[in-house]
Structure formats: C-alpha cells, structure tokens
Amino acid sequence: MAAVTFDRAQPAEGSPSVRAARRSASLVGILGGLLAAASAEGPVQPSVHAERAARTARAILRGHGVDVRAAGPVPQGPWVVVSNHISYLDPLVVTSVVPCIAIAKGETSSWPLVGPGLRALGVVFVRRGDAHSGAVALRQARRVLRSGVSVLNFPEGTTSDGRSVGPFQRGVFGLAALTGTPLLPVRLAFADARVPWVGGATFTPHYWRLAGVERVTAQVRIGPAIEARRGNDARALARRVRDIVASL
DSSP: OOEEEOOOOOOOOSOHHHHHHHHHHHHHHHHHHHHHHHHHHOOOOHHHHHHHHHHHHHHHHHHTTEEEEEESOOOOSOOEEEEOOOSTTHHHHHHHHSOOEEEEEGGGGGSTTHHHHHHHTTOEEEOTTOHHHHHHHHHHHHHHHHTTOOEEEOTTOSOOOSSSOOOOOSHHHHHHHHHTOOEEEEEEEESOTTOOOOTTOOHHHHHHHHHTSSOEEEEEEEOOOBOOOTTOOHHHHHHHHHHHHHHO
C-alpha cells in the first residue's frame, strides 16, 4: 500500500500550558471564521460542506501538532466510511484523508462554538438510543450519498482505547445496503496513550491536556472497499466490515 503523509504539523513552543492556550485560541479563531463564512453565504451543497470539512480538519490538526499518516488507496466517493472510534480527533483525521460528512452524537450539537461549527460543516447529528433521531439522521445521510458525497460513521457507538474493535451497530450498514453504496473500512491508531477519550473524562479537561502535547501521530489504514447491495443483511454486513477493520 502506498503511504500518504501530510505536511508535518508545527509544534507550538513553550510549556504544555502555553501550547494548550495557543492552540485553543487557534481553534476558536478557525471555528469563528467558519461560522462567519457560513452565515454570509447561506445554504450550500453537501460537496461544498465535505471539501470545507476536509480543509478545516487539516487546519485544526496542523495547528494542534497532529501528523496524519495514511496507508492505502484514497478513492473517490461516494462511500459509507466506517472506522473504529478512539477520540474526538477521529472525525478530523478521517475527514482530512477522505472528504466526507460525518454522523456525530447529538450532544455535541449543544457544545459552545463546536456545535455551531459542526452544523456549518453539514454534520448529521443523532441522539443515541433515540429511534426517531436515528431515522432522521439516516434520511439526511441518504440525501448526502445521493448527492455523490461520502458519509462517515463510527459504528462502535462509543470510544475505546484503540487496542481492539468493538461490535458494530447495524444502522449505517442498512443505509449502505438500501442505497447500494460501497463501504470503506478504516482503522485508526494513535502513537500516544493520552489520545483515547475514555473512562468518563469530560471534553474540556481532556482537550486541554491533549492540546499541551507537543506532537501526536495519527495512523490511518484504509481497507478494501466492500460492496453493499439491496437485500444484504445489515447485521451480517456489520460483522463482516468490523472484522476487516479489526484486521487492518
């Protein structure tokens, strides 16, 4: 597989607290600029959202000292992109490699600045355990796919330490079968044990500690595309793709 390495991020100088302060200020600036641009232009197509999400993700990752190293082909979509889930960095990392629109947990929509920023990027929100919210999210994702844009989902439904891959929920696999959209398996890994967001840690203190780390390396392994056809069993498809992600 060919390796792709983006421009190396520039680590911020100073102590961890100084780095965290500078990077958080940079994040606020990026999100503020994103919101200003979005409010000025009105509704846009999913393809614009996806390209903007990719640019925004790369800018945030560079600003936070995160190097992304991808192995495997980076194909043209649309795809239903499925990945293991370790941290809030995950959608940024995947989107920086494969432009797409992410499906995110509903509570992030209410986070100050972050929630409006995600909405400006066309993110689809879903409340876990809410069947109606899930159905609405899948309809939105279906419209995105029909426009020719890839959708990103983390079907484990929660984060882990990255050492193993949990069971995949079937929802997005039913969408792939319904629309005949191929699935693109992705496996993420980080070369720093401080990256996983697990154990009930709240966002702000975890983000502050991680933003103080000089440099983080994110590894992205892209697996072979998996065809999905109408009539495929979503649970069986979920198990098959989960095993592929685990093997990458």
